[in-house]
Each structure stands twice: as C-alpha cells, then as structure tokens.
Amino acid sequence: MKIPDMAASAAVADAGIDRALFEFADYDAGAGERGGYSNYSYWRSTFRMFLANKVALFFLALLGSLLLFTIVQPFLPGQLSPTKIFNDPETGMQYRNLPPGDRFWLGTNSIGQDLWSRIWSGTRTSLLIGLSVGLAEMLIGIVFGAIWGYVRRLDRVMTEIYNVMDNVPSTVLLMLFAYIMKPGFRTMVIAMCAVGWLGLARFVRNQIIIIRDREYNLASRCLGTPARRIVTRNILPYLVSVIMLQTALSIPGTIGWEVFLTYIGLGLPVSIPSLGNLVNEGRMIMMAPELRYQLIFPTVVLSLITISFYVLGNAFSDASDPRNHV
C-alpha cells in the first residue's frame, strides 16, 4: 500500500524552529469551549438580515414616508377639505371632473370635491380600519391560538369549531355580517375581525403544538426552567415570524375587503372618504379616458401601501425565521 508523499519526517520540517516551542503549553480547559463559541443573538441576527435586504428597506422607506405624510397632510399649508364641494364663483356651478391643476393638485371628482385631500383622507380611514382589524385579529388570534394549542383537552372541540367556521367562504361570511349589521365603520371592523382571526389562531396553535413538545423544550422543563422563560426564549421567536407575517398581510387583505364591500354597497357611506369609496367612484367613470385619473390616483396609492405591507411582512418573516440565520 502506497502512502501519499507529504512532508514525512522531522528532517524536512524546519530545523530552524525554536526548541523552546517544544515545551508544554498551559492547558486551559476553557479555551476549548471558546473555540466553538458564536456570538449569536436572535434579535440582532434578525435585524441584521432584515437590514441587509435592500428591497425591504426600500419599501420600508416608502411606507414610512406614506404613513408620515398621511398623518401630516392636513396640517400642511394650502390643504383643502376633503368633503367640501367647490363651486366656481362665477357660474355657481360645481367644479366637476377637473383634471389635475394648480388649485386642485390631483383634480376634482364628479361632484366637485378635491381629489388630493380626499385621497389622503381616504388613506387615513382605510389604514385606520386596516390597523384596527390587524391588531384586533392579532390579539384574538394569539389568545385563542395559544389556548387551543396549550390546553390539550380543548383541542378536539376547538378544532371542530375551526372546521365549521373555515368552511363558510370568508367572502360570503363577510357579506353576511355586513348585511346583517348594516354598513358602517364599526360594522366593517367587527365583521372583518370576525372573519379574519381564524387564520392566525390556527397558525399559532400549530406552532405551539409543534414546539411545545419538541425535545429541547422537554429538556428545558426537565432542567427546571420556569415556563415563562421557555415561552419567551424558546417559543416566542418562532411565533414572532408567523405573527408578524400574518398581521402585515392582513392589512392588504382588509383594504381589499373594504373595496369589495363598497362595490357591493355594504361599505362605508359616501360621506366618509375611504380608498374603497374612491376606487369605486373611479371605477364608475373609468371608461372615459379623460376621467381616468380619478381611478388611477387612488389605485396607485392603494397599491403602494398594500405592496409595501406585503413585501415588508414577508421580508421580516424571512429574517426572523431562525433557520435562515447563519
């Protein structure tokens, strides 16, 4: 059997090495541990990954500016009221369907209201709905999901309830609620929450079941780790990724539902501007090319907002998934 030809003997190894190096080194048992040490912190890793994602940063900046502007807009100089109908002082007629110009930056709608301020007002309303619903869904979903997952005895019952609720298409259910409760802001929020909390609850429940019985959690319990610590250190990081994703994604969904309900006639009254209202108003006259701007502007704003939430939600979810951490 032939042996590969390498530096085979001491004679070839440098004779010039200091003999003093051939003494025993001090043995430090701790040094061995440090060799494999890694300076890992979950949250720091998450944020580092997120910040490295240029697309996400772009949308973060975009969304941030949009949100900021929406809030600040009414206080800027030269802003007009979103609900006031403007009349031409000479003729006394309403300023209908004016294209974008000096006075009305994005033009006016079919009854003479300023589109620019309506869009921002509508964004505020829709975002308010979206955020309320998102937060409510998150709370209800987490609480229900946690109980469902943790308390084994309730699992059967709650799974049945879930199956029942899941089988009615959410669109139909939503329409039903809106129909029963009469259209309005509160109705919308309640109806959407009622329909939407299921998804998150199921996710949370699944995660808890998977993680609760994972070996490392059992081991933690055996070592006497208090439940609180297990929950915050072992379980929560997994949940964060899922929860953030669901919540971020629920906002585009909510806005979508709002547009849909308004289309059917179960949305907000026309007196409250909302993106849903604006889109539908625009829809009604979209076939006329010169009036198309009334559809395009609200749609652009809506799209930017929904795409931003979607991208950010996914980006954060990816970044916070421990499996993606190096």
Place this chain on the structure above:
Amino acid sequence: MSDTGSLLEVRDLVIRFSLRGRMLTAIRGASLSLAEGETLAIVGESGSGKSVLTKSFIGMLDQNGRIDSGSILFDGQDLAAFRGEEDWLPLRGKKIAMVFQDPMTSLNPLLTVGRQIREVIELHRGLSGRKAELATVEMLDKVGIVDPERRADQYPHEFSGGMRQRAVIAIAIACRPRILICDEPTTALDVTIQAQILGLIKALQRDFAFTTIYITHDLGVVANVADKVAVMYAGKIVETGTTEDIFYDARHPYTWALLSSLPQLGVKGSPLYSISGTPPSLFKEIKGDAFAPRNPHALKIDFEREPPMFTVSPTHRAATWLLDPRAPRVDPPEAIRAMREKYLGATI
C-alpha cells in the same frame, strides 16, 4: 490505477462553502489513499468534514460548495477538476456508489422499491424490460431480502428500516461499482440490524469485489469492518493507519481522546471520559493545530504552526508535533494502555 498504485488518492484537498457572504473552510487540506479491495473507515466527530469529503468524490457538494485546491485521483482522472454535471454522470452509481445514513428518507416514498432499483440497472447496465426486472429481483435476493419478487412491487413504507437499508445497498451495488461509500449506514438502525448490515456489506464486498469507504463516528463499527482507518478533525486527516495501528498504537492526542471516550474502557465507579470543549469554528482561519485548545498534551508550537504528517511506520502516519524528535516524550493516556494490555497482553 494511478501511478502510485492506489485506487483513489486525495491530495491536499481544500473545500470551501460560501454561506451568506461568509466563507467556511470545511476541508482544510486533507490527504488519503485507498488501495483496491481495502475497507477504509473515516472517523471523526460531527462537523469534522467526513461527509463533505466523500461527497466530493461523487460531485455532490451542496450548491454553495467548491473545491478550491487539491486533487482527487481516480481511474486516471482528477475528479477535482470536473466542471460540469456531465463529467460526473458516467461516474455516479456506476463506478462510485453511495449509501446514505437514513434509510427511512433515502427512498422515494411514491415509487416501488423495484422501480428504484431498476432505474439504476436500466441506466448503467443497459438492460430493459423483463431482463431488467429479473436483474432487480436478483439484486434484492443478493442483499438478503426474502421473497424478492413480491417485495420488488412494494413501496418503501412497507419495508422495515433494515430492509430499506438493504434495498439502498442493492441500488448502490447493482452496477458493480469499484468504490462503495457508506455514510454512517448503521447509525439509524437497531444494534442487531447493524450487525446484519455490516455483515452483508462484507459478504457483498467479497462477492462483488469492490472497495469500501465507511464514514462513521462509531469506533465499534470500525473495529468490526475496517482494514484502514483515517481520523478526521476539523477538516483535516490527523492520523491514518491500519486498524491495529490506530487502536493499539495511536499517536495523535485526538485519537487518544476518541479512544478514551469509549465507555467500555471505563472503570466502574470512575467518571466517564469525554473530550472537553468543542471543535473550532471553520469560518475563521485556524492557526497551528486545530485540536490544540482542547489538547491537554499540547505544546507551545501547536498554537503556532500546523504539524506536518509524521511517519510512524510504513502504514501509520500522524500529524502531531509530539512525533517530532524534539518533542518531549508523552505516554498515551491510561485508558489506551489499559486497552493494549487487555487485548494484546503486552505492556509498553
């Protein structure tokens, strides 16, 4: 055969992976040689690089992995120089075959076992139709599966763990490869099945005349099957020798530590030995001997310069400064001497 007369020869292989912008050097210059008909066992901890090394023999490194330098000489070719998939296709399954660790997941659950064996027979042996089916059944029979005709039409979930591993072995040797690589073939199996599988591979090796490489962290398996042993640590081969060399005359402190960890060597009532510390992170450059921080017998030079391979005997080499004539004489630990005495009846 390469010019040095060995079947497979690895020289100074360096393999790196890029992981989200950081470079991990999984293999830091490994060398070994394999002669025809031998059984080589590559031993080491998890993360030492054993699997990566053998995967590079069939070009199945992960997408982000690359052979940076070194050579793998086999059958007149340098496998490290292969560039595309087409280079590897005539080799895989036909000249070098592999058995993976977990038989439960190695087989496609939606295809019959026979289909999966037939696939490789049709591909490399050019048989088809009835002939291929017969060859499949013959292979199942050779690996010791009872009632092979019926079994060939069954799905993997209808096989037990041991039977699945036999099926995987059948797939591997169906085309009479020259080298069979077994990556921890028995780790996922019961102890009794383990013995059967090892025995099967040994018997097949005789009948089919191939050379075997075992990857394992189980020294018991090594003692059972291997002619030659290569000990790996942190991406390098630190000691090679025959099985007797390694078990009775180990020279590298890491090998001492490994052997001392065998529970059988422990004396009842005394604490079991385990190697303190953890292997180093391969993301960073390693200065000197990688094992130095965990080595109670480390010399100062171990932290400065990497030890070259020293020759102990024509069959036995170890990369440790302790073999340098200038180094102080160190006796192997108690446990090793006890083993020698027990099995060889000799004292140092």
Place this chain on the structure above:
Amino acid sequence: MFLYAIKRLLQSLFTLFIVVSLVFLLMRLLPIEGYFGDRFQKMSVGEVQASLGKMGLLDPWYLQLARFYAGVARGDLGVSFVYRRDVPIVKIIAPRIPYSMGFGLTAVAIAMATGLAMGVGMARSKGKFADRAGTVYIVFVNAVPLAVYLLFVQLYGSSFFHLPILFDKYDPKSWILPAISMSLNGIAFYAMWMRRYMVDELNKDYIKLARAKGLSNRTVMVRHVMRNAYVPMAQYLPAAILATIGGSIYIESLYSIPGMGGLLVDVIQRQDNAMVQALVLIFSSVGIVGLFLGDLLMALVDPRIKLVKSEGAR
C-alpha cells in the same frame, strides 16, 4: 379504503350538519325587511307579524330547522320573496350553475397549466431573472386587492384589445376577459406553491440518492420531483373544482355574468333573505364536500395512506 371512505363521509356529514344549522340560525338575524321588499313600507306592524307567522318565521327555531331539512330532502329550498316573487329558489339557481362552473373550470385549467409551469421555471432559475420576474407578479397579485387590479384588466382589456366588458353568451370574445381575470390569482397561487414545493423537494434525501445514482438532473426532476408534486395537489383539486359552483362573486358581478356569485351580490343588494340563505348554504356545503372528495382522492393517489389491511410482513 371502504371503511376510511365511510368514516370520512360521516365526519363530513356531521360537519355539514353543524355548518348548515348554524348558518340557518344565523339567518334569523337578517333584517326583516328582507322578506318583504318594497311592500314593507306599506305594511302595518300587525300585517308584518301575520305575514311572518304565515311564512313560519315566528315558530320556535327547532321547528324551523326541521322544516328546512325536510324541504332540503325534497329538493325544495324555499321560495324567493323579493328577487323573483314567489318563484321557487331552486328554479332561480339551477340555470346559473353552468355559467359559474364553465368559467370556473376554465379558469382553474388555465391557472394550473400556467401556474405550475411557471413555478417549475421559477424554481429552476432560482435567484435569476425569471424567478425574480415571477416573484414580482406573485407579489403584485397577492398584495394588490383583487377588486382593484381586476379593474385594470377590464380597463386595458377593453381599450387595448377591444374585448367586451359585458358578458354575452353569444359573443365568444366576451368570454376572454372574465376567464383570464379569474385565473390570475390562481396562477400566482400554483406558481408559488410549485416553486416552494420544488425547492423543498430538491433538498430531500431521496432526491440526493437519485442524483447519486447517476441520473441526469432532468430525469430526477421529471421522474422524482415533479411526479411527487402531484400527490399533495390531488388534495386540493376537488375543492377547487367544486368552488367553481359558487363562482367568483366579484368577477361575475363585474362582467354581469349570470352565475351564482353574481346572484349573491344581487340578492344582497335587493335584500332577499330567503335567497341569501339558500345561497350561503350552498356555498358552505360545497366546501365541505370538496374537502371530503379531496381526502378520498389523496388516499387513492398516495400509497402511504394505508386504508386496507396489508399483508406486508416485517
């Protein structure tokens, strides 16, 4: 197999029963005007009560429920009060189903064919241009509400391609826009699913073994990866097909397609409670049946689901 089917059937029927009953009871919350339409304004309180009594709406809930199930067993879903006075609901609904299903099935077919191919293409060119382009499409379709981007499909479909925006069953060109609109979401879904599936599969051990056998990438893809992809899909197929019965509510309304979905919008706008009830029940039942069939199909296609007592000895 037989026993499993029976078991699942009973489970489905149970869930169906609960869903239908709950929905039925929920219906009692509907505004009363919905039973009378325009006449409501002119009726006195007494007349309203009398009318409700005659319709059986003042009886205790279990009686109403029983009567309802009896009706269903006869194939009678009641009578419309507002939408089409005194016409049996079944008669109103029946002719609409073919439209919904026709469009729906076409959309599913387009979505699957296009989406799956797209997903495969994306997985193969992972990280490169095709993958990114596909991702942009998927992000767009998922983020921007259906209600919004479909308007643009309608808009540009009619202005650039001169496709009609109102459905006319005698004009084949008017079929195009609705069918495409219905498939857009599906394409994104299947593409995303297939891409994720393929990426996951490529990491599986048995795929690695297949490659280690010396099979070319293409063979591994087709014979192992893609073939395995069809199994989980089988589960969703019946549900997707059955969902077409309900039709796409928004799209049918947008293009005035005389299907089930559009009908729901109409009856809600017109406030016809009886019809709302009937439609909601149909929509809900369809989902449950779909799930049941999906499970059965899975059991047929996936050899791992052991339904028969096997003689596989260890």
